[in-house]
Each structure stands twice: as C-alpha cells, then as structure tokens.
Amino acid sequence: MKIKLITDSASDLPLEFVKDNDIDFVPLGVNIDGNFILDDLGENFKMDEFYSLIRQGKMPSTSQANVFAFEEIFEKYVKEGYKIIYIGLSSALSGTFNSSVIARNSVLEKYNDADISVIDSKSVSLGEGLLVYKACELINKGLDKEEIVKFIENIKEKVIHSIVVDDLAHLKRGGRISGATATVGSILNIKPTLTLDNEGKVVVKSKIKGKKKAIKYLASEIKDNAIDLENQTIFICHADCLTEAEELKNIILEESTVKDVIINSIGVVIGTHGGPGTLAAVFIGKERI
Structure with a gap:
C-alpha cells in the first residue's frame, strides 16, 4: 500500500x-x-x-x-x-x-x-x-x-532548535518575557536565544548583545552539539532576514563539513510569534536541554 x-x-x-x-x-x-x-x-x-x-x-x-x-x-x-x-x-x-x-x-x-x-x-x-x-x-x-x-x-526529541529573536516586543506580546525586560533589552540591543525543550515548549536559553554575535552563536551551536555532521542537512529559517541567513550558512560551511544547508523563510504563523529578524538553525543533536 x-x-x-x-x-x-x-x-x-x-x-x-x-x-x-x-x-x-x-x-x-x-x-x-x-x-x-x-x-x-x-x-x-x-x-x-x-x-x-x-x-x-x-x-x-x-x-x-x-x-x-x-x-x-x-x-x-x-x-x-x-x-x-x-x-x-x-x-x-x-x-x-x-x-x-x-x-x-x-x-x-x-x-x-x-x-x-x-x-x-x-x-x-x-x-x-x-x-x-x-x-x-x-x-x-x-x-x-x-x-x-x-x-x-x-x-x-533530538531535533535541536537554536533561535535568535531580533525584536523582544513580539516575545512580550506572547507572554514569554515581561514588559520591563523587553524595554531594557531593546535599549541594550539584547538578542534572546530560544530553544525547545523535550515537551516541545519554547524556553529562553541565554541573551546575546548584537546580531553579529548572535549569528556566530548559532554557528557554534551546530559545531558543538550536532551529531554526524558529515551526513546532516542543516536547516536555517529566517523571518525576512535572508542576508543574515546566508551569512550563517557561509560560516557553517567554513567551519564544518555538512551534507547540505537548506534556507527557507519562516512562515506567517510562526513569524507572528517571533517577529521580523528572527533567525534559527535546526539540526539533529545529542539531546535537548
């Protein structure tokens, strides 16, 4: 059948x-x-x-x-x-x-x-x-x-999501962070990193200052946590920030030997919650947090 x-x-x-x-x-x-x-x-x-x-x-x-x-x-x-x-x-x-x-x-x-x-x-x-x-x-x-x-x-549960959000206002609206945290983070150019736990819930992992550091962070997450990289297709998704997605792809290809890297846009449903500028790398890893 x-x-x-x-x-x-x-x-x-x-x-x-x-x-x-x-x-x-x-x-x-x-x-x-x-x-x-x-x-x-x-x-x-x-x-x-x-x-x-x-x-x-x-x-x-x-x-x-x-x-x-x-x-x-x-x-x-x-x-x-x-x-x-x-x-x-x-x-x-x-x-x-x-x-x-x-x-x-x-x-x-x-x-x-x-x-x-x-x-x-x-x-x-x-x-x-x-x-x-x-x-x-x-x-x-x-x-x-x-x-x-x-x-x-x-x-x-070995699918690892490494996510960087550009604008904290969308996380605030979704109840993920407080209004005060969003205000301070925006002033200081803080980019929160998110991931998914074993229940499939979004959790805040860390905070990074500036998009350049955030892109390097995503590349390091793959290098440090992915398994069997040579046979993996790495996925990069972005919310209207293709330039940053391509920059991340280039870093991945420079630092690691991978089977392939696929880039695609974050759609309207998921983009509603992350907002423009969200960038993520997805791969098979050792374990979720």
Whole structure:
C-alpha cells in the first residue's frame, strides 16, 4: 500500500520541495490588517508582504487548523488507498495536533481498514520540517510505514532548535518575557536565544548583545552539539532576514563539513510569534536541554 506524507503549514518547508515530493499539508491561518489569510507556504501571500505589515505596526493573530480540515484530508487519502503519516506542529504550542488526533479517530470509525499515524513533532517551523524531510527520504528508500513512524518517534526529541529573536516586543506580546525586560533589552540591543525543550515548549536559553554575535552563536551551536555532521542537512529559517541567513550558512560551511544547508523563510504563523529578524538553525543533536 502507498504511503502519503502529510504535514501542516507551520513546518515552513520550501513550497518547491513539498510539491516535488507530493507532500500534502493542512494550512493554519493568520488574521492581519482586517484580513484572514490561510498559510499556503508563501504560494499566494508572500512572506515579505507579511513582514512589511508587521513592521508597519500591524499585529497579526494566528488560528489553528481545525478538525474538519484534517478529516477532509485524511478521508481523501484513505479512499485513494494510502497509508497516512501526519507529522504536526508541537502540541505544546498549538491545538492543531489535537485536531488531527480527533480527526483520525473520526475517520477510523468510518473506515475500519484505514491506516493513519499522527506524530507530535514536539518541534516548530523547520524543526517540524526536518522530520518531514527525513520521513520523505525514508519513503523514497522504500521503508515501510511502521519503520518510518518508529524512526521519526525515536529522533524527534533530538531535533535541536537554536533561535535568535531580533525584536523582544513580539516575545512580550506572547507572554514569554515581561514588559520591563523587553524595554531594557531593546535599549541594550539584547538578542534572546530560544530553544525547545523535550515537551516541545519554547524556553529562553541565554541573551546575546548584537546580531553579529548572535549569528556566530548559532554557528557554534551546530559545531558543538550536532551529531554526524558529515551526513546532516542543516536547516536555517529566517523571518525576512535572508542576508543574515546566508551569512550563517557561509560560516557553517567554513567551519564544518555538512551534507547540505537548506534556507527557507519562516512562515506567517510562526513569524507572528517571533517577529521580523528572527533567525534559527535546526539540526539533529545529542539531546535537548
């Protein structure tokens, strides 16, 4: 039986990769400037337009994917004879994954022979995307569904997110830091570094002064904590700061031997919470904090 790989738009994978590998995705949504936008990985609503609106002072809010959206996509591929693997946004950050669980149970009641696995990535943005990327590789190698699910479940808590946020105001609005901390940090040009813990929650790790030091910090995180670098594809995601992302890529390639480095924009859903200027490196490492 064929395997269908499904994710959601919070995975922030390059649209071309998703299309080339016949991966389907469930879109999350964003409300901004009086408009509701479905996150389509940048196909119709461009990322630079979104970040321009935020820089103009527009405050977006996000909307999780609902149960109906998952029921529709699961039922479609069950009818077509597929086994389904869905890899979703961390359940600690959104109700989207819970929607997928409810939808799976509903579809299984209608189709007793349906084979649907839902995986809580405990990751965000290209951390989630990295797991989808790995699952895609295994499908292309001909592994069966059970082997792929087991591999992803075993590796997901080794996906390391090293994140630097440029503007503390977005973290303040999301309740991650106090207003006083945001004000002082902005004055002193402090860049907080974030990561995800084993529950898939975002935690503040340290603080760095200045973007140049922050970029070097991200490169050092890979060098110090990644495993089997020679066979790894490193993922860099950015919120409208491509120049810094390319600078980070160059440092990684100068300091380490890696299989590949993929850069892509942080989408509108995750970008709502990090804000413009957010830069992150994602890789397989020894362990999360």
